[in-house]
Amino acid sequence: MDGIAGRKPMLLWVVHLSVLALVVLWTIPTFGLLVSSFRDGDQLSVSGWWTALTSTERNIVFRAPAADAQVEEGGQWVIAGNVFEDSQPGRITAFGVSSREPAAYTPGTPVELKDGASLSLSETGDFRISSPEKMTDKRGTRIFFTSIDPPRFTLENYRKVLFSEGIGKSFINTMTVTIPATVIPILIAAYAAYALSWMAFPGRSLLVAVVVGLLVVPLQMSLIPLLRLYTDVGIGKSYVGIWLAHTGFGLPLAIYLLRNYIKGLPKEIIESARVDGASDFAIFVKIVLPLSFPALASFAIFQFLWVWNDLLVATVFLGNNEEQLVMTGRLRELLGSRGGNWEILTASAFVSIAVPLLVFFTLQRYLVRGLLAGSVK
The missing domain is CATH 1.10.3720.10 (MetI-like)
Structure with a gap:
């Protein structure tokens, strides 16, 4: 017999496995809460804690400064900056200037805008809008882009x-x-x-x-x-x-x-x-x-x-x-x-x-x- 011979009865194994399952069910949410508490807020809002060690893809909309921010450089009117000015920088994989095609272009590709202006955007987020004529857009050009962000952890939350x-x-x-x-x-x-x-x-x-x-x-x-x-x-x-x-x-x-x-x-x-x-x-x-x-x-x-x-x-x-x-x-x-x-x-x-x-x-x-x-x- 199992009990007399010293071998563990099947019921004992069932009890041990049940206890282990309960421990795992209680531990996993607590561990996930701990990991999430150290993650960057932007990444936490778009991905689960189990992806904390992998890169995160974000779709972001950025509005460039209006025409009053343009400066003249070599006969061209230019508005320049970086689309990551309010967030942690990542690597841009695609961008667009329309909500219907937010990933129409690859970084570095020049895009023709209205009124003869052109836009270029690099992988690091640097953009440049140039026009031979003085720009009059009072709202600023919207730039849709997809960013791949490396894992980020911070103590800022605490x-x-x-x-x-x-x-x-x-x-x-x-x-x-x-x-x-x-x-x-x-x-x-x-x-x-x-x-x-x-x-x-x-x-x-x-x-x-x-x-x-x-x-x-x-x-x-x-x-x-x-x-x-x-x-x-x-x-x-x-x-x-x-x-x-x-x-x-x-x-x-x-x-x-x-x-x-x-x-x-x-x-x-x-x-x-x-x-x-x-x-x-x-x-x-x-x-x-x-x-x-x-x-x-x-x-x-x-x-x-x-x-x-x-x-x-x-x-x-x-x-x-x-x-x-x-x-x-x-x-x-x-x-x-x-x-x-x-x-x-x-x-x-x-x-x-x-x-x-x-x-x-x-x-x-x-x-x-x-x-x-x-x-x-």
Whole structure:
């Protein structure tokens, strides 16, 4: 038999392949977001991140200066310049002077324009419009051209995001909200979980049932009543208010998770400590907390990620004040006002997920141990 002989059963291979597929499905979009955040905006708007290491073809329309920019050179009236004046230079492969034939000519080919003028365009983008008579065109000649651009990467996207778009301030605001909103529920839930696990008092079973019931209550039901209460007591639209809100929303899961773990600790350890004269507080601090670190870290991951990525609670309890706007709110504004600036959005998104990724990979080894706490006796 496969299991007895030491060969891996088919089911185990299926599980491994399924996990690998899920990892790939989660990793590829994140990697693509990272690559896109370093790409040039013009290239990102016309090609996917998987083409980042290959040349990109762009079709561009350029309008030459009007007649008032012409100068006289050797009896000819000339307008000269470069079609890449507002963008990174590339290599021109074809051009035209009509939208119906935008690639009619190859670079270097002279093209006859109206009123006896002629146009020439080189591969590097230098153009020259010349005429024996003084030109009168007040709008300027349109030049359609196809450009092959080499791969370009830049740090300009992150510079704009961190220093020009207000993300830096929103990053600090988000940290100000997330760290206390993660630590406070853990502290309260740890005390409550110990009491519900090892302290005998009337109504303990009822409290456990209430905690389990609160897990299924939608937080949206309490947003407006809480905001009214906070406004009445003077903490509406403040960090204190949102800390308390996130604490209340996170406590049911925290208490449930920690209680399952603490309840599963060896009973002999607790009883021996009590026989030696240790108080409940001493047992909690010196024995229970050190042994419960996997469960604490597991909940910390969930709470940190939930608060960091939250938009609804932050909008309700902090609003859209520029001084208190969090990362998710800032990204929403960028999406509304810069819908076409993909380089700004990708850089902003990666700045937003960098800290949660760091927290997850730092504490992920405790995640499974904490989730399985109390499930096996």
